[in-house]
Amino acid sequence: MELEALLVDKLEQYFRRCMQSLPSRAQEEDSNRLALVYFCLHGLEAINRLTLTAEEKEKHAKHIYEHMIEDPRGEMVSFRPSQTFALPLESDRSYDLPNLSATFFALCSLLALGSDFSRILDRHKIMRFVKQCQHRQGPSCGAFSPVTGLDGEPFGGEDLRLCYIATSIRKMCKYDSMTEEERKQRDTDIDVDSCIQYVLRSMNDSGGFSSDGWTEPHSGLTFCAIASLKLLGYDFSRNQVRFESTRDWLVHRQVEYPETLYGDCDYEYWDQADEGAFNGRENKFGDTCYSWWCTASLYLLDPVYLDLVDLSKATKYLLSKTQSRLLGGFGKNGDSFPDPLHTFTAIFSLALWKTSSHQSLHFKGETQLQPIDASLVISKRSLLFLTDAVQFDS
Template identity: 50%
Template sequence: MEPLLVKKHEKYFRMCLMSLPAKAQSEDSNKLAIIYFCVHGLDLLGKLNFTPTEQEQYSEFIYDHIINETIGNEEIQAFRPSQTFKLNKIDGTSSSPSYDLPNLAATFFGLITLLALNSNYGENDKIDRHKIMKFVSMLQLKDGPNKGGFKPVLGVDRTPFGECDLRHCYTALCIRKLLKYDELSKDDRKYDIDIDSIQKFLSDRISVNGGLSSNKYTEPHSGLTFCGIAALKLSGYDFKGNQSNWVDQTINWLVHRQVDYPSSVESYATEDYYYWDSNDIGGFNGRENKFGDTCYSWWCTASLKILCGNQGLQLIDSNAAQKYLLDNTQNKLIGGFGKDGETFPDPLHSFLALASLSMWKNSINSSFEVDGNSELGNIDELLVISSGSKDFLDKVIYI
């Protein structure tokens, strides 16, 4: 098995923090997400070696993405995903609409990056948890077929805008956790979200085959399954008391997302399955009959960890899973991981590959003896942050 190329991965993340290739210019609207993947990737590698001055300067950069607005008689606070959106007036006049939209995912990425930078946003005057939760609660749908779900932004008219799916439920509940809103008494939660309706929304997306999907009665997807399961966990859902048989079906469905073929591979490949690819073995896919993809290694196995603890990870072939990432999707030239063995690396797949390797190393009672593994830190599977950042949240952040 190839070694984990720690030094190259460190250089790759630092390169992405400084500049991105021209073909990634379209990702400027996801700048806070890219920063999150790179900063927490370095943190997992034990290479987040910023000086106190750098930490403060980088934290100020994140704080500069905050939006404070008054809507009606209510004040809200959120983050924008990129400073590009601060250029918010199309014609430069005070009467033109603002396209600097308060963004749910950016608010999550902003807060969670501040954790890695050891910025105690609970003690400064830049963050107001009630204003942020007012913003989050405004995005939750109060009626209709998607009642309980969330949309991703407040639109130009400052009403919920965009598609409604499980990803936004997950980020909303993560924000609630990062602000420790769930630890307040009910009377102190001025702008809490409706937990009962969000659990109903999520439960309605459980597929008959196991897993969760974007809409009722549609095909389940590994990424959405993680978002749904993690969101249910963050909402305090009782998996044992409410499971019927869907939890067992979901575990079975997740395990079968690991790509494998019968032992008679030659005849199988040539006679029965033209698209057989030996490099795909050990990886995980997002849906039935799809090829492996680096990120699904995380979405599938982290879902198993949330549902079953370490025992859930005993159900996969961990050696094949490690080999798929290290031998196939790890870029040996510049570092980072691509979505597959033929794709240029990117920050999302690079971070989720390291997160997967970290979780397997620290949760599975099997050998993980490749060079470089000793430098991988622990990962929190629910918030998808390093254990150091989770400790900072638990022990330092007081709001």
């Protein structure tokens, strides 16, 4: 199958534009500023174009550290999602709320910039915040909320996305490499067992994961569930039969609606242009980001599962249908304006397929794609920096 080119030069220009400014239609994304920084930095890493000077890296790292918050008692450290929310020093800082996801995006971005945050951040104070966001009782026991209230209790809705974010922060704070005795002495670790049980309770009968196990499964939540378990060292063979159903459900998320079957039917969810794409739920159209959520989930369950889907068709969909030849970047679908999230997930999908599957994929620009880590969703280069350079003293 002949594949179109990955427009690496335009992708680089697109990410660099997004790091400087965004169109007016994206002004409501200010509350996700650190997320946008993460998409751009690691997107550039994945195409081997993060060619910042030492001065530029220091400048970007300084900007991220400016989002850091230490609670009034000096017991917790975390990050706010945007400086727009920063309260003046004379204000009641109790309402300057840190955010779990912002902390994740900040740490990931600092890794891409080669900033050793172990020299600046107290990992135990970060983990005390993460622990305080975890529900300790009730039907949501083990889950996480995005912030804590003034009473120190988890505040806000909880779901599998926040479990993933919490377990990723734990990984970047290297709590998984501490001894059990060290973690007990600190008393700042999350309750790993209750988190695992919460994730497992969210598995639907179909094998996919949903908000509570009784509602419709979603491939984005399924990735968060599987990656959380992976980061916590869960052995998937303990529930082999159940996770085989997860595998099957994910494989069937690839859109392959033959025209001979649906072409003459008035089926509202059929679109020939979606061929090869992945969807998030049954009877939904294809979407760029689900290429990542589905195939990364398969890879985390077992790398050989990548070969159960047709990656040539998936690659063709991304490169020919959702890649913008004019602006660079990728949109949600062929009719959508490119955005940082879908551009990032498209590139990470292509990088995963090119470097980790046995299927033959050849297209112009492929040699620029770099290996990535599917658990933390960062480049392998950043993972190596975390492993070798980030060394906490205690």
